[in-house]
Amino acid sequence: MTEDRTAQTLRSIAPYLADWASFQAAYHGVPGLQLAVGRRGEVFVDLAWGKADVETGEDLTSDHLFRIASHSKTFTGVMVMQLVERGELRLDDRAGDLVPELDGSRAAGVTVRELLGHQAGIIRDSSDGDFWQHHRPFLDRAEVLECVRAEGVVFEPNEHFKYTNIGYSLLGIIIEQVTGKTYDEAARVAVVEPLGLTRTGTELDPARAAEYAAGHTGRIAHGDARRVIPHVDTRAMAAATGWYSTALEMVRYGAAHTFGDTTLISDASKRLMQRDESRVAVRGKELGRYGVGIEVGKVGDREVVGHSGGYPGHITRTWIDPVEGIVVSALTNAVDGPAGQIANGVIQLINLALAAADEVAASAVTGKGGDPVPGVPADAPIGRFANLWGVADVVDLGGILHTINVRAAEPAEVAQRLVVSDGRLVQEPVAGFGTVGEPVQTERDADGAIVSVRIGAMTSWPVEEYRSRTAR
Incomplete structure (x- = not known):
């Protein structure tokens, strides 16, 4: 498909994408939804639907901040790849050589690449992960390191794919060790400032408390009332789950993962991040794929990369087509928010429209054979x-x-x-x-x-x- 036809088609279906997504959000009873769809600097959909807070009745806007949780891992992956490109870090560097506190522990030998690809065998959230339901604070630096030393290794490296927030928290500590900056300072220099992001950051910012969309509980039964869940600092786990943003800024960030955009990292680094590091399968059933610091997926015939995020009260999903440049980001503010379903559905509708546009264009070309595809009747019951x-x-x-x-x-x-x-x-x-x-x-x-x-x-x-x- 030509670039002009792709852009024209996206413009033509943008109102329907927003309408379909709004229906889905209402049908599933979520408080609010931000949806953005963009491609190579052009934004086609900028939707804010519903409520930022069901208790106060505040309307959701495109400027409200969402905790994007495990999207944080992609930012951390980019920061690591920048250090690798500058020769300040190697993917096969051992964690114990970078973080002296790990010397002598079982985790000392795991590599940066194994941590990025969830192949280091590290425990997911420690043996007490109740910070995910605010029963205790998220771990600080000392607690992360103690967890890694005392109980961190569950599998041998490369024995199994094992998703780990503790492993990514350790990557945040490694970034601090290598750069001599706090994780937040390093992230601002590496990602936030180069992209000109003003509504994206690594951690809860108390000065911007009024700008965050409230998080909400899920429902056990259909008629259950939702309660607001307060936002908390994820402390030393920010590299795994602390970041906040908006759907619009996630589209801008996602564009930096497309080939040809070298604002953050080279295309060579993107190819490394985006190829399959793991195909996650259990008893013959594939559950997903993961690269080096980013999730790898497929929606219809479209190969995509990106990440989901689950924070207490916010569920989010961003998909990026790194070749064609299409980025879709859906952010919801409830524990049971269907962000992944909405993002996938939007891409499916895009796929249908682009395939149809190609078919219409091909049928109009002399010599292609077959009858031209009839146009949509003027009196069609749309x-x-x-x-x-x-x-x-x-x-x-x-x-x-x-x-x-x-x-x-x-x-x-x-x-x-x-x-x-x-x-x-x-x-x-x-x-x-x-x-x-x-x-x-x-x-x-x-x-x-x-x-x-x-x-x-x-x-x-x-x-x-x-x-x-x-x-x-």
Whole structure:
């Protein structure tokens, strides 16, 4: 796809991406959602939906700060790679050679690379990780080092992938040892200032307390009330989980992980960080992939990198396509927030639209063969419709009309096309269990407004009309 067509398609579907994500957030009952979608410096979606604090009723804005938790690991990975590029650190340096307090411990021999890739076998959160539910403070430097010395090694290096916040806290200490700066000072010089970030930092800033979106409890049962969870300092664990940001600034940061952008690290360092260090599988089932300081994934056919984050009260997810430059960041302010589901769904919708745009463009080129893809009819019944069985959107994605079950977590799995056949709008005539190949019927009033649609056998109405009908 040409760059112009990619950008044009993203601009055209941006309002729908925001609308779909807002529906998902409301449907799942989360207090608030920030969503940003960008590509190579252009922001297509900047959404702030819902409440920053359900107890005060404060509306969420794009400026509210979220604790992005394990996204912190990607920042730490970048900082390590900068030191490696300058020759101040090597990936095969041993932790015991960098942090004298580890001398003689089992953990002394683990390498920087093993720590970055969660292959060092280090305990995840210590034997008492109740700081995750605020029953105790997060660990300070001395406590991290004592944990590593006394109970840190669970597996031998490279025996198993073992995700570890303690290991990344140790990387923060290593950065301090090598640079002679605090982790926060080193991060400002390495990441925050080069990118011009003003709403991103390593740790809770009491001076900005009013700017943070409140964290909220999850729900055990559907009707449970949510309570606000206070923000706390993660102390020496900031390198693993302390950072804060906004969706917009995460898009700016994510762009620095795309190839060709050398603001933070070289493309060579990106290739090292983003290749598979681990394929995480248990009893033959793959659970995920991890690189060197960054998560590796796939949404549809799109290869992505990034990270999720889980902090008491905030759940977040950012995905980056390092080749095409698309970045999606979804931040939610509840322990059960569906940030990952929303980010994945947005990318699926982008994939559908870009594939459709390519198909439309290819069909219009002389000599490509086949009939041109008919354009979306001017009177297409675009909108959101409901009936007893659900809610469906009719939307133009990339020049082809689609129906989307807006409740579904995986929009690409349930999307169907509507096409013009013999002068009629029909569901795409392909194999299927539904009403494929059948016509779409639209009823309009005297002013041309849609009264109802019948896609297949059942009538649906605009959502507010359906609500009024069922309330009678």
